[in-house]
Amino acid sequence: MRFSHISPTYYSADSVVGGGERYPIYLIRAIERGSALLGLETSNILVAFGKQPGAYPVSGNLICDVLPGDPMSLLTIPSIVLRNQLQQVDVVVVHQCLTPFGLFAAGQAKMLGKTVIGFDHGGGEHPLVRFSPEPWGLFDLLVAYSEFGAETFRGATVPSMTIPGPVDTFYYKPNLEIGRDPALVLAVGRILPHKGLERTITSLNHGQRLVLAGSTSDKAYSRFLMRLVHRSGHQVEIVTGLSDDEVRHLMCEASVLVQASTHVDYRGGYYAKPELLGLAPLEALSCGTPALVSTAGALPELAAIQGCRTFGSDTELAEQLDQIAAGRFVPPRASAIHQDVEARYGLDAYGQTFLRAVLSVGGAT
Amino acid sequence: MKILIISNLFPPGFIGGYELGALDVAMGLSRLGHRVTVLTSSYFVDHEQTLSELDVRRTLMCTAFVHYSPNHHVNRLDGPFYNFTNVRLVGSVLREIRPDLVMTFNLDGLGVLGLLQYLRSLRVPTVIYIMDNIFTGVEPNSKVAENYLSIVGGLDFDETTAIIAMSRVVEREVEEAIRTSLSNVEYVPGWIDLRESQGLPLTPRDGRTRFVYYSGIVPHKGIELVLDAAHVLVREGHVDFTVDVIGGGDTSMLLEAIDKLGLREIVTYRGVIAKRDAVRTLSAYDALLFPTWHREPFGFVAVEAAAAGCVPIITAGIGSSEWLVDGVDSLFVERNAKALSVKMLEVMGMSDQELLDLRTSAKETANKSFGFDRWLQEIERIALSLMSGSLPVRTWAQSHKSESALLTLATLWRESLDSPWSLRRVLYAYRRNRGLRAVRWVEDVVLPLGSKRRAHVKGIFLRLP
Numbered sequence: 014m015r016f017s018h019i020s021p022t023y024y025s026a027d028s029v030v031g032g033g034e035r036y037p038i039y040l041i042r043a044i045e046r047g048s049a050l051l052g053l054e055t056s057n058i059l060v061a062f063g064k065q066p067g068a069y070p071v072s073g074n075l076i077c078d079v080l081p082g083d084p085m086s087l088l089t090i091p092s093i094v095l096r097n098q099l100q101q102v103d104v105v106v107v108h109q110c111l112t113p114f115g116l117f118a119a120g121q122a123k124m125l126g127k128t129v130i131g132f133d134h135g136g137g138e139h140p141l142v143r144f145s146p147e148p149w150g151l152f153d154l155l156v157a158y159s160e161f162g163a164e165t166f167r168g169a170t171v172p173s174m175t176i177p178g179p180v181d182t183f184y185y186k187p188n189l190e191i192g193r194d195p196a197l198v199l200a201v202g203r204i205l206p207h208k209g210l211e212r213t214i215t216s217l218n219h220g221q222r223l224v225l226a227g228s229t230s231d232k233a234y235s236r237f238l239m240r241l242v243h244r245s246g247h248q249v250e251i252v253t254g255l256s257d258d259e260v261r262h263l264m265c266e267a268s269v270l271v272q273a274s275t276h277v278d279y280r281g282g283y284y285a286k287p288e289l290l291g292l293a294p295l296e297a298l299s300c301g302t303p304a305l306v307s308t309a310g311a312l313p314e315l316a317a318i319q320g321c322r323t324f325g326s327d328t329e330l331a332e333q334l335d336q337i338a339a340g341r342f343v344p345p346r347a348s349a350i351h352q353d354v355e356a357r358y359g360l361d362a363y364g365q366t367f368l369r370a371v372l373s374v375g376g377a378t
Numbered sequence: 379m380k381i382l383i384i385s386n387l388f389p390p391g392f393i394g395g396y397e398l399g400a401l402d403v404a405m406g407l408s409r410l411g412h413r414v415t416v417l418t419s420s421y422f423v424d425h426e427q428t429l430s431e432l433d434v435r436r437t438l439m440c441t442a443f444v445h446y447s448p449n450h451h452v453n454r455l456d457g458p459f460y461n462f463t464n465v466r467l468v469g470s471v472l473r474e475i476r477p478d479l480v481m482t483f484n485l486d487g488l489g490v491l492g493l494l495q496y497l498r499s500l501r502v503p504t505v506i507y508i509m510d511n512i513f514t515g516v517e518p519n520s521k522v523a524e525n526y527l528s529i530v531g532g533l534d535f536d537e538t539t540a541i542i543a544m545s546r547v548v549e550r551e552v553e554e555a556i557r558t559s560l561s562n563v564e565y566v567p568g569w570i571d572l573r574e575s576q577g578l579p580l581t582p583r584d585g586r587t588r589f590v591y592y593s594g595i596v597p598h599k600g601i602e603l604v605l606d607a608a609h610v611l612v613r614e615g616h617v618d619f620t621v622d623v624i625g626g627g628d629t630s631m632l633l634e635a636i637d638k639l640g641l642r643e644i645v646t647y648r649g650v651i652a653k654r655d656a657v658r659t660l661s662a663y664d665a666l667l668f669p670t671w672h673r674e675p676f677g678f679v680a681v682e683a684a685a686a687g688c689v690p691i692i693t694a695g696i697g698s699s700e701w702l703v704d705g706v707d708s709l710f711v712e713r714n715a716k717a718l719s720v721k722m723l724e725v726m727g728m729s730d731q732e733l734l735d736l737r738t739s740a741k742e743t744a745n746k747s748f749g750f751d752r753w754l755q756e757i758e759r760i761a762l763s764l765m766s767g768s769l770p771v772r773t774w775a776q777s778h779k780s781e782s783a784l785l786t787l788a789t790l791w792r793e794s795l796d797s798p799w800s801l802r803r804v805l806y807a808y809r810r811n812r813g814l815r816a817v818r819w820v821e822d823v824v825l826p827l828g829s830k831r832r833a834h835v836k837g838i839f840l841r842l843p
Contacts, residue, residue, distance in 0.1 A: 088525060088529065096531065117787065141786065150779050
């Protein structure tokens with residue numbers, strides 16, 4: 014089976030690199046591992062569109078073919094180029110499948126008779142999805158990676174399923190050579206209002222220091238955070254541009270990772286899907302590091318993992334951080350947390366489940 | 379073989395040769411033992427059930443021909459580009475009868491591009507029968523067409539599609555319209571039922587050369603050129619000829635022009651004569667005057683005239699001129715009154731024997747080259763050549779999916795035709811700038827829209843979570 018993964022974002026400095034972009038990479042790894050375990054022959058190509066066309070190495074040996082065109086403006090995309098790409102594969106996996114770009118890519122694939130699998134990473138929905146059942150018909154299978162995410166597909170007229178994960182448990186694993194810093198609290202992700210980073214800053218215990226590792230995507234929010242840090246007097250460091258290895262090191266070093274995402278941001282703005290999975294806490298947990306997650310979006314589903322606790326308010330978060338600072342919170346062993354993540358969200362289990370699902374809806378036939 | 383024929387119009391009524399050709403082919407294939415279903419619009423109905431041997435379903439929506447006022451609002455995008463209802467109707471009939479082959483005739487007004495893309499996506503063997511440019515509303519280089527090709531896609535035909543064209547004239551016009559080189563094209567000319575011309579004598583002229591104009595009384599068919607040419611001849615003192623005009627159309631203009639030009643003794647309007655009597659009627663004349671427009675895809679009347687032994691005088695370069703030989707079985711003329719009058723004078727100047735020889739030659743060409751039975755076999759051969767075993771089951775399962783895909787792509791296309799601040803952009807802007815900045819976006823983006831669109835946007839916002 015030959016897979017093509019179509020993503021609107023394009024893995025370059027000009028693009029937005031968040032969970033929506035990391036997810037196709039994990040999926041490809043899961044397919045590779047799953048097909049090896051199931052004895053299937055598969056291949057994957059990753060395709061995106063951007064203002065800077067080229068072949069971008071995104072992770073390991075994986076290359077993303079960035080074709081010319083702005084995914085926000087469909088007329089700039091040479092559809093013939095996309096069709097030529099799609100002609101070469103059996104299964105087309107469309108990421109951000111409900112956005113105009115996602116519907117466009119899925120439509121082109123379906124007109125070519127391809128098996129089309131849709132994933133929503135929270136990039137938005139075209140209004141047609143709300144007004145008509147027809148867009149569902151573009152897909153042979155819709156896959157959510159959390160029960161919360163599956164709500165998006167509630168009205169779908171085609172099969173949909175939830176496969177939790179995946180997270181690369183081979184890359185994110187406990188490292189005993191890195192000592193834990195009991196005072197280090199970590200937050201990872203794009204610095205955007207719906208990440209609720211101010212909640213962690215204000216809830217921090219004075220004995221703790223916080224590292225915010227991410228990329229600055231909203232300058233006004235960054236300024237707001239800087240002012241807050243200044244006022245609070247807490248030890249907070251905002252670091253950007255870290256490599257995956259550096260982020261992983263921080264995850265192994267931290268005493269806890271906090272994911273304080275919110276449906277209502279600091280200005281009152283509402284976010285329907287602030288977290289469809291919670292990749293950062295999953296990666297931290299996979300490293301054996303405990304995580305505190307808010308109740309926004311799909312985050313409460315992570316509480317089933319050993320070492321993961323939820324908080325419903327800033328007060329609860331502050332209490333839990335106090336417990337950690339005081340050493341009153343004794344997390345499970347790192348290896349136990351890791352194994353739990355692997356069993357629930359690991360590449361092998363995910364890959365096999367996904368491939369069986371693809372085969373059930375036609376696969377390469 | 380189960381065959382689905384799709385045509386915007388279908389007899390018993392007709393406007394031109396296209397739908398009559400569709401009827402001939404449908405009846406012919408049915409006679410050859412194929413199961414033929416016809417899907418068409420309700421523009422013409424068959425109350426008398428004259429076509430009861432065919433399964434004709436008149437359910438399609440056709441925007442090219444409507445019964446109400448031409449000023450009535452018709453969505454200009456539906457007919458040439460995409461009509462969701464028609465795609466769905468075709469899909470439901472496909473799933474019901476599961477044809478081995480689809481044969482399309484005039485699709486103008488049915489959402490022609492969308493229908494052909496739909497059939498292409500299903501890989502149903504399809505014969506596209508081109509007797510005229512079916513893409514008349516697809517204006518090349520227009521924003522509408524550009525955006526359609528960009529977002530929905532073009533017509534990249536593959537081995538599941540064969541094209542039958544009546545002439546290279548119409549083939550070229552279609553290629554220009556869709557900016558695609560057609561491949562796998564076979565040529566089949568217009569035809570006649572040779573039984574209609576059997577036994578018809580070639581009656582010699584009796585002093586005056588008998589010309590006939592047998593077409594619609596509309597400018598593009600050349601009626602005005604015929605009158606002007608006759609006027610030129612009369613003015614030069616030639617009165618040894620007659621011109622009978624047969625056909626419907628702007629008869630008041632015709633009669634007024636005959637009167638004004640002083641042609642009452644020369645030109646006579648004979649009214650409308652049924653198509654089935656065409657060959658018999660034409661056999662009473664020496665030559666047909668058919669100075670039609672240059673883009674005439676073929677001109678069935680030229681071969682009907684030839685079969686009747688009535689020498690076709692036709693515009694050089696039209697479709698039927700590709701099948702006839704100037705000076706041998708027909709006469710070609712430049713499309714102007716002077717040239718036509720010269721050609722008429724040439725015929726008038728022929729001896730009786732010379733004219734008889736030319737008429738006989740025309741008849742022989744018709745018998746040899748334009749018999750319907752011969753070309754029906756050719757059409758059947760082309761259809762059979764597309765068949766390569768039964769269709770994969772997935773084709774029918776895919777049909778709903780293709781309908782969804784087309785609808786979605788067409789929706790994105792229509793949005794691309796909106797003003798620069800399209801609804802899509804507004805929604806995107808809203809989603810990307812929720813909160814306080816959304817207010818500014820609404821002020822900057824939504825308020826400048828017209829009130830109707832503003833209300834639409836508001837309605838969508840209210841439904842947003």
